[in-house]
Amino acid sequence: MSLYSFLSHGLRLASSVQTCLSPNKMVLIKGSLPLKSPSLAILNRLFQTSCSRYGLMEFFDDEKNWGADEVRVGRAWKAEELRLKSNQDLHKLWYVLLKERNMLLTTEHYYEKMEKELFPSPERIDKVEESMKNLEQVVKERNKAYWQLEVSSAEDGCRPVRRERNQFGVMVDRPLTEHVEPETDSNRVRPARPYASPDVANFLKLKHEQEKTERNREARRRHRHVVGLLRRFPDLDLDMLREQYPDVDMDRVRRDKRIRGNHEDRLSI
Amino acid sequence: MRLTQSLLSPVGKMTKLYSNLPESYIKRAMEKGKVGWKTPRAVQYQPKEIKKKHYRFTMNRPWTDEFARQNQVSRKKVYVKPIPKWSYFRGDMVEVLVGKDKGKQGTVSQVIEERNWVVVEGLNAHYRLVGKTAQYPGTMIASEAPLLVDDHVALLDPADNKPCTIEWRYNESGERVRVSTRSGRIIPTPTQAEETYDYKTAATYRESERDTKEDDLTIISFKPQLSTFEMDVAESMGIELGPPPSETHWY
Numbered sequence: 163m164s165l166y167s168f169l170s171h172g173l174r175l176a177s178s179v180q181t182c183l184s185p186n187k188m189v190l191i192k193g194s195l196p197l198k199s200p201s202l203a204i205l206n207r208l209f210q211t212s213c214s215r216y217g218l219m220e221f222f223d224d225e226k227n228w229g230a231d232e233v234r235v236g237r238a239w240k241a242e243e244l245r246l247k248s249n250q251d252l253h254k255l256w257y258v259l260l261k262e263r264n265m266l267l268t269t270e271h272y273y274e275k276m277e278k279e280l281f282p283s284p285e286r287i288d289k290v291e292e293s294m295k296n297l298e299q300v301v302k303e304r305n306k307a308y309w310q311l312e313v314s315s316a317e318d319g320c321r322p323v324r325r326e327r328n329q330f331g332v333m334v335d336r337p338l339t340e341h342v343e344p345e346t347d348s349n350r351v352r353p354a355r356p357y358a359s360p361d362v363a364n365f366l367k368l369k370h371e372q373e374k375t376e377r378n379r380e381a382r383r384r385h386r387h388v389v390g391l392l393r394r395f396p397d398l399d400l401d402m403l404r405e406q407y408p409d410v411d412m413d414r415v416r417r418d419k420r421i422r423g424n425h426e427d428r429l430s431i
Numbered sequence: 432m433r434l435t436q437s438l439l440s441p442v443g444k445m446t447k448l449y450s451n452l453p454e455s456y457i458k459r460a461m462e463k464g465k466v467g468w469k470t471p472r473a474v475q476y477q478p479k480e481i482k483k484k485h486y487r488f489t490m491n492r493p494w495t496d497e498f499a500r501q502n503q504v505s506r507k508k509v510y511v512k513p514i515p516k517w518s519y520f521r522g523d524m525v526e527v528l529v530g531k532d533k534g535k536q537g538t539v540s541q542v543i544e545e546r547n548w549v550v551v552e553g554l555n556a557h558y559r560l561v562g563k564t565a566q567y568p569g570t571m572i573a574s575e576a577p578l579l580v581d582d583h584v585a586l587l588d589p590a591d592n593k594p595c596t597i598e599w600r601y602n603e604s605g606e607r608v609r610v611s612t613r614s615g616r617i618i619p620t621p622t623q624a625e626e627t628y629d630y631k632t633a634a635t636y637r638e639s640e641r642d643t644k645e646d647d648l649t650i651i652s653f654k655p656q657l658s659t660f661e662m663d664v665a666e667s668m669g670i671e672l673g674p675p676p677s678e679t680h681w682y
Contacts, residue, residue: 234629234639235639235641235642236636236638236639236642236643237451237453238453239643243648245653246649246650246651246652246653247650247652247653248652248653248654249660249663249664249667250652250663250664250667251652252660253660253664284456285452285453285456285494287456288452288453288455288456288459289453289456291455292453292455301660304659304660305659305660305661308657308658308659309659311657312657319659322681324682338681338682339681339682340679340680340681341679341680341681341682342679342680343680344680345680345682350682351682387510390508390510391510391512391513394510394512395510395512398512398513399515402513402515403513406513
């Protein structure tokens with residue numbers, strides 16, 4: 163039912179990955195072509211941890227899908243399904259999804275360059291990305307549980323952020339960096355009041371004005387929409403409308419001249 | 432409220448269920464014809480774009496190319512009557528209350544929630560002459576026009592097969608069901624209601640080559656333990672993490 167089998171893909175021992183790393187680097191420094199060196203070809207085989215090895219062709223779709231109108235696949239992994247899987251399975255699945263995404267993006271790029279045919283079933287990219295997003299969410303949940311148990315209830319195991327004003331005076335969440343020394347006035351990452359200049363104050367004034375105008379426009383638009391609805395469907399249930407549009411003032415809507423008939427007295431409403 | 436309204440997708444829930452597509456893809460496909468102008472992808476430009484925000488929903492499904500093409504031009508706004516809860520599903524038996532097929536009963540073959548429309552199979556149809564050339568007289572094709580729910584069609588009461596009004600109530604097992612207000616009989620949800628673009632029923636879906644098999648999906652390999660994801664993976668790969676690092680400061 164779901165996308166992309168991963169449990170059948172065996173993962174080689176990690177030690178083989180580690181031992182591969184240093185000789186690989188050495189050969190490259192020597193300047194030999196990577197693919198012509200026989201020792202490196204063997205090393206490449208060891209370096210790849212999945213069962214299927216097609217070299218560069220792994221960046222492209224199956225040959226039978228080339229030029230197809232549609233490639234039928236299932237849906238994305240849901241977070242509740244991923245919560246059943248062990249950390250090792252999630253680790254493998256992440257790389258299966260990553261390879262799939264690389265493959266899909268390369269294939270899409272190829273079709274765009276060719277300009278002859280359309281990339282079949284582009285929704286596959288969204289499905290893979292949704293799976294990856296859910297997987298990351300599950301991993302963060304597990305880490306958060308550990309940090310809250312072991313360290314403190316405020317910790318979630320993620321990189322901390324601090325809500326502060328940036329150089330334009332706008333409130334942002336700044337990701338913090340790790341330091342050995344504690345924070346003092348002398349080694350502070352940003353000055354304490356970077357926004358205390360007349361230019362920034364003017365910019366902020368204009369920005370707030372723009373935001374306020376947009377808010378007012380949006381409110382007027384919604385008011386006008388409800389007026390239009392009541393004009394076309396006079397028997398609409400007002401309580402239902404109040405529930406659907408909670409920030410629209412229904413008394414003001416009913417007093418609006420666009421829904422009042424000409425024969426009705428303005429004062430009687 | 433402004434935030435929630437902007438986050439709410441204009442695409443109906445029934446449409447999303449039928450498409451079986453990720454929401455992000457439907458949004459992406461709908462916007463295909465909408466972007467009027469975009470800054471070039473270079474460092475000196477801020478990522479800005481001018482695009483139309485309003486869509487006109489028609490018989491074309493939102494993720495199709497026809498929909499995007501149709502929405503390239505602006506058309507007059509359509510006011511759709513708000514409905515408290517959607518109660519018409521694919522496969523429902525309904526009676527047509529208006530038009531040349533008034534009084535006839537048929538099956539709902541298509542649901543377009545964004546416009547409060549249903550299409551009844553073979554009813555309220557007009558004929559189109561397709562493929563007429565000098566040599567060939569062409570073929571007549573029946574194309575059904577959509578009908579407004581509540582005003583132009585009504586669900587049938589299973590007790591007497593006559594149109595009725597319905598109410599959503601809970602049954603003994605706690606599920607919400609449609610009940611005819613006249614006879615109190617439950618109107619069952621048809622099996623066709625779970626049909627999507629990819630399959631007729633979820634049980635008959637044929638897994639493709641790259642899909643995870645049902646058996647693999649339901650294996651529970653998770654074992655709760657006191658370690659983070661990184662610690663667990665490193666341990667199973669034989670990577671020594673060493674002593675815990677000394678205290679650091681984040682700022």
